[in-house]
Amino acid sequence: MNTTAMTPEASVGKPAINALSLGAGVQSSALLVAACRGLVEKFDVCIFADTGWESITVYQHLLRLERLAAAHHIPVVRVGAGNIRLDALNPASRFASMPLFTLAPNGQRGMARRQCTSSYKISPLKKEVRRxxxxxxxxxxxxxxxAQMAIGISVDEIGRARDSDVRYMRNTFPLLDLGWRRSDCLSYLAENGLADTPRSSCVGCPFHSDDFWADLKSNQPLEWASAVAFDHAIRNGSARATANGHPLRGQFFLHRQRIPLDQVVLRPRAGGEPEQGCGPWTCPATPPAGGGGDAAGDAGRGVA
Incomplete structure (x- = not known):
C-alpha cells in the first residue's frame, strides 16, 4: 500500500525533513515509540502543536515522550499560536472560532464555524516546517x-487520510502501512510501558461526550472548573466581538444540550466507543476525505 500522499507538482526527489505530527494521543504516540524501536523510519523531528489548553494528563504524557525521544536522538519541539482559552476571553485577541453549540433567540440550534484546528494546530505546524x-x-x-509529515491515522480512520494542501509538505500514514488499528496502537503502547496514554484534545472541546465530561468532573476538578468557567464566559459570544459592539444574536454553549455545563445531567455510556483525539488532520469534525464540507463549520451559520 502506498500511503504517501503526493502532489502533481512535487512528485520526485527525497524529503529534506522526515517529521511526525505529534498530537501526544494514542496513534501518534505509537508512531513515535515505533520509530524509537526501529519499526518505522526514524523521524528527524516530532512537532507538537500546542493549543495551550490540553489536559494536564496530555502534558505529563508529552514529557514522557520527550524523554523517550531524546534517548533515541529524536528532537520534539512544541509550537503554537497562543492559548485558545485565554485568546477567546481576551477582548484584544482575535477569536479563532470554536465549533460551539449555538441557540438563537427563536430557538434555532446550530454550531459555530470551526477555525480552531487550522489556527492553533495546522498553521503553527506549517510555520515550523517552513522554518x-x-x-x-x-x-x-x-x-x-x-518535508515528509507522518500522521497518526490508523486503519479504522482511513477515511481521514488526505494530502496536505501545500506543495512543500507531503503527508504519510505509517500506521496504514503497518495495518494497525487503534486497538493495535493501544496494545503496542502497553507493551512499551505506556498503557495509560491519554487522548489528546482541548479541555473545552465541544465534541466531548458525556463520558469525557463525567470523568473530568470526577477526576480533574480544576480542569472541570476551568471548562465550566469558560462555558459561562462565552455565553454571549467572543470577548472581542462583544467589546466591538457585535454581541452574539443568541447564545454559545460547550455542551450539545445547550444549557450551562454545570447544569447538564451527564449520562456516560458504559463500554461506549472511545472518543477520537484531536490533531492537525484528525479533528473529530473533519469529514472523511471526499466527504464534503466541514459539518461543524457549515451548521448554524447566521446565528452568530
Missing amino acids: RLGYPHPRRVPAAVW
Whole structure:
C-alpha cells in the first residue's frame, strides 16, 4: 500500500525533513515509540502543536515522550499560536472560532464555524516546517524542497487520510502501512510501558461526550472548573466581538444540550466507543476525505 500522499507538482526527489505530527494521543504516540524501536523510519523531528489548553494528563504524557525521544536522538519541539482559552476571553485577541453549540433567540440550534484546528494546530505546524526547510513565510519554497509529515491515522480512520494542501509538505500514514488499528496502537503502547496514554484534545472541546465530561468532573476538578468557567464566559459570544459592539444574536454553549455545563445531567455510556483525539488532520469534525464540507463549520451559520 502506498500511503504517501503526493502532489502533481512535487512528485520526485527525497524529503529534506522526515517529521511526525505529534498530537501526544494514542496513534501518534505509537508512531513515535515505533520509530524509537526501529519499526518505522526514524523521524528527524516530532512537532507538537500546542493549543495551550490540553489536559494536564496530555502534558505529563508529552514529557514522557520527550524523554523517550531524546534517548533515541529524536528532537520534539512544541509550537503554537497562543492559548485558545485565554485568546477567546481576551477582548484584544482575535477569536479563532470554536465549533460551539449555538441557540438563537427563536430557538434555532446550530454550531459555530470551526477555525480552531487550522489556527492553533495546522498553521503553527506549517510555520515550523517552513522554518526548518529554510524558507519562512513569505519566501517561496522551491518545488524540489519538501518535508515528509507522518500522521497518526490508523486503519479504522482511513477515511481521514488526505494530502496536505501545500506543495512543500507531503503527508504519510505509517500506521496504514503497518495495518494497525487503534486497538493495535493501544496494545503496542502497553507493551512499551505506556498503557495509560491519554487522548489528546482541548479541555473545552465541544465534541466531548458525556463520558469525557463525567470523568473530568470526577477526576480533574480544576480542569472541570476551568471548562465550566469558560462555558459561562462565552455565553454571549467572543470577548472581542462583544467589546466591538457585535454581541452574539443568541447564545454559545460547550455542551450539545445547550444549557450551562454545570447544569447538564451527564449520562456516560458504559463500554461506549472511545472518543477520537484531536490533531492537525484528525479533528473529530473533519469529514472523511471526499466527504464534503466541514459539518461543524457549515451548521448554524447566521446565528452568530
